[in-house]
Amino acid sequence: MALDFPLIFLLPAHLGSEELQGLEDQIPTLTYDINEAEVILGKVSRKERALFELRKHKLVLEEVARAKGSASPSPKCRRLLTPVDAFSDATSDTASDTESHVNFKQPSSPVFSTSRTATVKVVKLAWFTESVKAGRVLPLDDYVVFEGRKPPPTPMKPQLLPTTTAADILKRALVDAPAAPGGGSRPRFSYGQGKGRMEEPSHHAKRPPALIHQTTSEHEIDLHLPPIPDFLHTTYSCQRPTPINPPNETFIEQLTKIRTARTLTGDKIGVRAYSSAIATLAAYPYYLSSAQEVARLPGCGSKIALLYQEFKETGELSEAKEDEIDPRLAVLKLFYEIWGVGETTAREFYNKGWRDLDDIVEYGWDSLTRVQQIGVKYYDEFQAKIPREEVESISNIILQHANEICKGFQMVIVGGYRRGKLASGDVDLVLSHPDENATKGIIEKIVVSLERSGYITHTLILSTKNSERGQMPVAWKGDGRKAGTGFDTLDKAMVVWQDPNCESSDGEKKKKKTKNPNLHRRVDIIVSPWKTAGCAVLGWTSGTTFQRDLRRYCKKERSLKFDSSGIRSRAEGSWVDLETGPDGKPAPDMLTAERRVFRGLGLEWRPPEERCTG
Known part of the structure; x- marks a missing residue:
């Protein structure tokens, strides 16, 4: 049974993405509106830090002096504790302002008060974690960092209405005339x-x-x-x-x-x-x-x-x-769209005083990683969308090279292409083979083959972690640590692609010295063992929120850990096979394996075109 917590707003400061998501999933009375919260929870240990967070979230509170060792308001304040707001047990990921429901009874819980005039408390995160561990809501005394009350609205002074005459009305009518039909300030339709x-x-x-x-x-x-x-x-x-x-x-x-x-x-x-x-x-x-x-x-x-x-x-x-017109956000968006630059790095670039790509090149080129340098170099080309026909052409060339190395490879083009987008930002594809020996170490051979043929100009990331551990799905807490935050551990190559074949306007092949006019493209090649190919296709196909909720569903409803490299039991840490059929035989193809994952998780099958959550 869920514990009877008050409405809690969780401060994201000093929380990693995995820790933040885990806490949000645990809090049964989580609210995303700080103005309706009764407890503000976070990694806060000093009053000064609490006040900083309140200012940051634009919440104004008048400090309330607390009697040491007392969790309840002073007797003078206690007289104001009616009516009170009933707590809501509803839980949802919303950006809503939940309405308060009022009942006229004295609060029974000694831990916190629910009065409209009750205080708001900034509380250490340990209060919640230790309450969960104890199986009951602990008193707040030892955990409150700051306590305050919202200031009452300033009462309006009554004003006497002036005597209105007919002449006054006519004067006002003349002044208001432009706003009437035909006037210049009336809203218009375009x-x-x-x-x-x-x-x-x-x-x-x-x-x-x-x-x-x-x-x-x-x-x-x-x-x-x-x-x-x-x-x-x-x-x-x-x-x-x-x-x-x-x-x-x-x-x-x-x-x-x-x-x-x-x-x-x-x-x-x-x-x-x-x-x-x-x-x-x-x-x-x-x-x-x-x-x-x-x-x-x-x-x-x-x-x-x-x-x-x-x-x-x-x-x-x-x-x-x-x-859209905010100059700071425009610069942050420019930096964020550089391949290899996340939102945190984009803000770091901005704080250094850089405002465009030229600033990065002039003042910070040597401080960039190689991947970021390539992202800046081909920024405009990477922004250009890739038509479906070109996505298919690139993918088929990669499949051809894989089958030249070892026959029998299958491929599924994933990402936005599979969800039905007319154009994609990059090309994502999953390769697999019924023979597990064929997929081991194949990613390096594919990259070398494509580089020799002139298709791959730069290799941004080359990961062979899966082959290095014998293509065994990593345990949930293997080697004493978590297996990741949603990103898989499959073999993969993230590369820059350029078609080396170019022709002049008269149809003749151009000389090698002539600059290739074909755009550079971003391509991700993922290799999965056959036993987890369904998970790979499912994870790399679905929209971002679909993937997030799939991991959340597996955790809360099935006690499983899901990512594109397989499914593991959270209780035992071992790999869970959902892709082998009831007859003990592996799936005949990668799409059948994907359907078996849906069925094994107790989910209704959703075709890729119905996973466009953004």
């Missing part, structure tokens, strides 16, 4: 791509609506809303069909822009919350009609509902628009 959008006057600052407004007609529509599909009553996007072009794609694109900004600024909790909301909306099979329809969806709530209301009224989101 039409772009077939859709009308409201444009605010330039002197108006766009702001998200503070409340969800609902007209009578909208209320009537809500009475006839379509039922929420059964598959949306789960927090795991791996249990839902999610098409590549959902009905509400335009609104989702706006949310994706906000999520990108959160990624660039290091807001891990915001990224996860928006990812969950986007995955839910992408799986919703109906066109949205009202903010109330959004609020009822799992993973969304009132925060996303307010954003939808703004989108419905204006055709865009002000936050997304502001992010």
Whole structure:
């Protein structure tokens, strides 16, 4: 039975991605809105650090003096403890503002108070972990770093209404005349791509609506809303069909822009919350009609509902628009798109004063890794999308070279291509062979063969970890450490590809000295042993949130550890074989193996085109 914790906001500071995700999965009363939290939990040990985190999250609290050894408010404050808010046991990955439900009874728990006037406590992470270990919610006394109360709103002074005369009314009417029909400041419609959008006057600052407004007609529509599909009553996007072009794609694109900004600024909790909301909306099979329809969806709530209301009224989101014109975010995005540079490194580049690629080359070239140097060198070419026909051509050349080394290799093109994208950012493919001896060490031979043929110009990463351990799936806690954070340990080569065959305008082969006009492409070649090929194809095909939720589902529902190199038992640490048939025979092909993984995990089969969670 879940412990009766208060509403908890988890501070991401000093938490790694794996630790952050693990804690979020454990907290039954997690909220992503710090303003509604009763306890703010984190790796905080000093009051100064607690105050810094509160300022960072824009939460203003008035410090409350606490009696040493007392977890409850002073007698003077205790008189204010009615009515109180009931706790909610709902758990979801949302960016919502959960509404409070009120009951009029005195709180019974001595650990924390739930009054509207109760304080908010910044608490050490040890309180939660030790409570879980003890099987009960421990008193907060020894763990509170800072305690504060939200300041009451400033009361408005009553003002006497001035006497209004007919002359005053006429004067005001003349002043307001430009805003009437035909006036210059009335909002106007503009039409772009077939859709009308409201444009605010330039002197108006766009702001998200503070409340969800609902007209009578909208209320009537809500009475006839379509039922929420059964598959949306789960927090795991791996249990839902999610098409590549959902009905509400335009609104989702706006949310994706906000999520990108959160990624660039290091807001891990915001990224996860928006990812969950986007995955839910992408799986919703109906066109949205009202903010109330959004609020009822799992993973969304009132925060996303307010954003939808703004989108419905204006055709865009002000936050997304502001992010697009933010010069700092524009630079961070430029750096983030360099191959080999993550969001943390992008911020480091920015903090060094660099503002474009030329700055990196002039001031920091020698400090870059070789991979980052290649990413900068071919930045523009890597940004160009790869058509499906070219993806197929590159993949078939690689398969041909593999079969020249050892006949019998099979291949599945994965990534965005398999999910149905018309163009891809890179080429991802999985190779495997029924004979396990054929896949051992083959990746190095394939790379050498393609380099000699002129197709591979640079090898960014070459990993042979799987072959080095005899192609055995690594145990969950092998060698006394975790097996990773979701990235597999398969043999792989991440390379730069350029077709060496180029022709002049008259169809003749160009001389070798002439510069090759073909674009450099990013290609990932993954080699899996046959016994885990289904996991490899599943992991490398699915969208990011689908993969995240698949790992979460395996952990919470099956006590398993999943990644593309296999499935392991969390209880015993050993490999779990889901790809061998009931007759003891291996799968006849890689796609059949993938279906067996779905079935073995108790998941309904989802074709690649339904795994587009983003």
